[in-house]
Amino acid sequence: xxxxxxxxxxxxxxxxxxxxxxxxxxxxxxxxxxxxxxxxxxxxxxxxxxxxxxxxxxxxxxxxxxxxxxxxxxxxxxxxxxxxxxxxxxxxxxxxxxxxxxxxxxxxxxxxxxxxxxxxxx
Amino acid sequence: xxxxxxxxxxxxxxxxxxxxxxxxxxxxxxxxxxxxxxxxxxxxxxxxxxxxxxxxxxxxxxxxxxxxxxxxxxxxxxxxxxxxxxxxxxxxxxxxxxxxxxxxxxxxxxxxxxxxxxxxxxxxxxxxxxxxxxxxxxxxxxxxxxxxxxxxxxxxxxxxxxxxxxxxxxxxxxxxxxxxxxxxxxxxxxxxxxxxxxxxxxxxxxxxxxxxxxxxxxxxxxxxxxxxxxxxxxxxxxxxxxxxxxxxxxxxxxxxxxxxxxxxxxxxxxxxxxxxxxxxxx
Numbered sequence: 001x002x003x004x005x006x007x008x009x010x011x012x013x014x015x016x017x018x019x020x021x022x023x024x025x026x027x028x029x030x031x032x033x034x035x036x037x038x039x040x041x042x043x044x045x046x047x048x049x050x051x052x053x054x055x056x057x058x059x060x061x062x063x064x065x066x067x068x069x070x071x072x073x074x075x076x077x078x079x080x081x082x083x084x085x086x087x088x089x090x091x092x093x094x095x096x097x098x099x100x101x102x103x104x105x106x107x108x109x110x111x112x113x114x115x116x117x118x119x120x121x122x
Numbered sequence: 123x124x125x126x127x128x129x130x131x132x133x134x135x136x137x138x139x140x141x142x143x144x145x146x147x148x149x150x151x152x153x154x155x156x157x158x159x160x161x162x163x164x165x166x167x168x169x170x171x172x173x174x175x176x177x178x179x180x181x182x183x184x185x186x187x188x189x190x191x192x193x194x195x196x197x198x199x200x201x202x203x204x205x206x207x208x209x210x211x212x213x214x215x216x217x218x219x220x221x222x223x224x225x226x227x228x229x230x231x232x233x234x235x236x237x238x239x240x241x242x243x244x245x246x247x248x249x250x251x252x253x254x255x256x257x258x259x260x261x262x263x264x265x266x267x268x269x270x271x272x273x274x275x276x277x278x279x280x281x282x283x284x285x286x287x288x289x290x291x292x293x294x295x296x297x298x299x300x301x302x303x304x305x306x307x308x309x310x311x312x313x314x315x316x317x318x319x320x321x322x323x324x325x326x327x328x329x330x331x332x333x334x335x336x337x338x339x340x341x342x343x344x345x346x347x348x349x350x351x352x353x354x355x356x357x358x359x360x361x362x363x364x365x366x367x368x369x370x371x372x373x374x375x376x377x378x379x380x381x382x383x384x385x386x387x388x389x390x391x392x393x394x395x396x397x398x399x400x401x402x403x404x
Binding site: 086087088091092095099101102103104107108110111114115117118 | 198199200203204281282285286287289290291293294299
């Protein structure tokens with residue numbers, strides 16, 4: 001059975017590119033436009049892995065991640081940050097908040113694939 | 123950019139003479155792409171002019187620069203993640219049991235390119251400190267390209283390079299950020315000895331290794347040269363050592379010096395020892 005990935009990004013272009021890469025890797029892909037949208041989808045039906053942008057309107061990636069990790073979901077989706085916030089401080093904060101991996105934009109297929117392998121999803 | 127068939131033959135011949143690597147006809151197009159930056163840097167009008175200059179020998183470093191440019195230095199951290207897990211859980215574990223008395227392991231990364239593979243091994247072992255407490259692990263990493271070795275020794279990677287395959291926690295622990303680049307910390311750099319070396323020459327010091335990684339190197343050699351390379355690797359490996367090749371590479375039909383073992387998929391042992399062990403088990 002294919003694994004489910006939720007792509008959380010306010011950029012339609014990024015969601016489209018990520019969807020294309022993930023679908024060629026046999027993922028089933030859902031999309032969310034901000035953290036609040038993503039949280040609602042996760043609470044309804046948690047995905048296996050979440051590709052998460054940092055800066056989004058309504059609820060940021062970081063706020064979403066904290067809420068996700070504090071939720072009482074029976075499963076723990078893997079979270080891969082995928083962001084232009086490329087400083088060490090941001091990376092450390094993401095790890096501390098419960099991110100499993102971190103992709104610095106821009107990225108290519110090999111990078112994303114390698115990160116999904118690291119978290120056991122590919 | 124002007125390039126005659128004669129110039130391409132000269133440059134492909136130079137690569138083969140110096141490294142043993144052969145550019146397949148289907149990959150000759152790479153010559154123009156790979157050499158374009160060097161042509162610009164040296165102010166040549168064309169690839170043809172570059173080839174002529176190589177033949178005159180007036181610029182002593184030009185041949186090395188051409189070779190460096192033509193070699194495929196594609197690599198990344200923990201390339202083929204699953205195989206690295208196998209090396210850690212099976213090959214290294216087997217060698218750890220076999221070397222318990224001396225508590226010393228010697229590893230050779232042959233054709234290490236810009237160093238990511240050797241650093242991957244070094245980090246993997248260092249991050250498992252309790253398992254390797256009291257052990258000395260020597261990692262020798264070699265490549266025929268002087269430019270690649272210089273980059274490996276510097277340990278500086280672009281954002282694109284650093285995140286290909288490298289787990290984020292390892293990146294944070296073992297590298298310092300400097301603007302758009304990431305530099306290996308001194309502690310990591312100390313764990314690997316990088317040297318310029320051709321895999322077809324006598325093995326590097328200390329000459330015998332427990333684990334050899336030679337990944338995505340042999341596929342560029344024509345069959346007779348590949349056989350010679352396997353002979354060299356065989357002369358460098360301990361009788362109970364392990365050879366790791368690239369994902370698309372195999373020893374089958376290439377050499378009888380190494381054989382595969384069922385429990386070590388993707389990894390190879392020197393033929394004689396594995397056969398002796400199999401005989402003993404029967």
